[in-house]
Amino acid sequence: MKIIVSGTGVTRFGELWDMGALELANRASEEALREAGISLSDVDLLVVGNMLLSRLENQAHVGAYVASGIGYLGPAMAVEAACASGGLAIRQAVAQLRSGMAKRVLVVGLEKMTDVPTEEVAMGLMGAASDDERWVGATFPGLYGMMHRAYQQKYGVADELMGWSVVKNHYHGTLNPLAHFQKAITVNDVLNSQMVADPMRLLHCSPISDGAAAVVLEARKTLHKDQVELVGSGQGGDVMGFSERKTLTSLTATKKAMKEVVEETGILLDQVEVVELHDCFGVAEMMAIEDMGLAPQGKSGDLLKDGLGSIDGDGVVINSSGGLKAAGHPVGATGVKQVVEVVRQLRGVLGKRQVKDVRLGLTHNVGGTGATAVIHIFRRTT
């Protein structure tokens, strides 16, 4: 049994004050179903990835809520794993398809974050951290700021080198008409931006966004030319709180997920041509690049400065969508949006940001500060 991605949909990401959660879900789902050439009655399972509807909108039957909102009457469920909710929703769809319990699954990732005061969202996001981290009043920029500092200290990396991942992703964002930010920035902009949680500056941080993404996954016995196959799925876990982590400069969960997916597929990262990885902060992209094996530990800053991951380079393209940093980060949607981007790269439909002749792509989605990581690999059939 093989799994194909037959449809993809994604809304604009940003401060979408004119759209509620269900309208976002509807737009993304309709696009994905249309692309797959099926209707809701063909779907036998809805999996929703979402983190904050319970806290921000008191909605705690989220699968059924989205199902009713888009007019679907079949079985539905919600998967929650903080910012990895979308990626884990994809993984549950994979399990259901491989088990034979479902044949056609609609996965919807969504988040509606900008209708409440930012303080409330920031507090809700701290739900992804450990109790002790919340109790001392930490914030996510604060936690990743500790990683940022630990990384600089361990490898002796200059401030300037911590800025190139976000410069690249903002450049990619200028090529994505659905991105939250479509404005190029320089490394000096990063260095001069507001300090948020020393040494983390505003432009190192991904934004708070609204948005939804959807994919249709289908089980197939045989494949045809130019389909997009989901060939591998890996998940890793780690302890939640920093106080019990072995290191702050690397995510063990990413390494575990990568190991699983490499063992499953035999595909090595140097064969992959496009990667959407979890850059909630600049340092997160740098650690992901190193943890997955795209750069030696401590060297991603130099390599990014030299063009690693840029759509203008010859090598692997990292976060062609603009990543979480520029495309935006509606948390539950992010993991699904990453799949949409990679699948569209494999289909060759992305216009200005299309990478040439892509055959293999990878998505990498992280929950919290790294207690959860999910990786998927996709291949265009020949």
Place this chain on the structure above:
Amino acid sequence: MKIIVSGTGVTRFGELWDMGALELANRASEEALREAGISLSDVDLLVVGNMLLSRLENQAHVGAYVASGIGYLGPAMAVEAACASGGLAIRQAVAQLRSGMAKRVLVVGLEKMTDVPTEEVAMGLMGAASDDERWVGATFPGLYGMMHRAYQQKYGVADELMGWSVVKNHYHGTLNPLAHFQKAITVNDVLNSQMVADPMRLLHCSPISDGAAAVVLEARKTLHKDQVELVGSGQGGDVMGFSERKTLTSLTATKKAMKEVVEETGILLDQVEVVELHDCFGVAEMMAIEDMGLAPQGKSGDLLKDGLGSIDGDGVVINSSGGLKAAGHPVGATGVKQVVEVVRQLRGVLGKRQVKDVRLGLTHNVGGTGATAVIHIFRRTT
């Protein structure tokens, strides 16, 4: 590939003010692992069923939170489907095992409800209902009260007959040392109890409880004598809000889930000897009995009065644990606790409430007012 339940664990249910969510999870998990004869390092996936930790304790990375809390470092995820979160967590474990993605899954269902004011919990529980129902200020006793009234009107059922399911379940609760309520009640007690949401009285309602339950599910190529096999899993969905339902006296989602599990297993309900079904309110048990086919529509009240489902009768035993009504209803734990109860009946270890020579058991878990229903069937091997 077959699936066995190799371990079960469950805490006391009740107002457990001396235990937090993680201690509850720990106690249930440790018992389940000990019974399975394995340790956490043998587990390759943790699935958590939970509804309210996000809203009540601002914890929104629940899989990783419980994993860290019990000392597990592998992949973890949380499934949310309101009061069906536990049953759906079991179903995701089934999908993962059948897919081959996991070999040994620990499922933990938990809820910690009594540390906050009841009004806040009641508000959180309304997260399982539709937007319009919340906006008009409905409560769950109010919504099920509408079903209660519609049921009485449609079938011309006397008030007294609406009380026998809860009388039976309270009697069963007296035999369960872990039950929230271990006190027998009479039908007159029900009829004279405080009106909560006309015609729903206090003793028709299940309580707000703390508690956790855990099971270990394992994939096996071959089975031995006296193992408990999970033979079938069914899930049904329905529209969330009453305003769009075709009927208020029956749950379409239960019928769909039952149809799926009967088609999958070929097992008919009249072969099943013990059933744990979702009796969040008296009328919910009556509808479930009828929707699953244990009684004709409108007749369950008469049959319950005559002893249907009683542990003292000769037929199927319904809610030997005391059900949600007497054993308690920590929402995310309930669906997992139902499995613990049925598996223990199949193992013959339940002492005073043990049913003789049980070979087939069924669990039925509902989310909200019926937008989600999950059914599982278990068999003791011979």
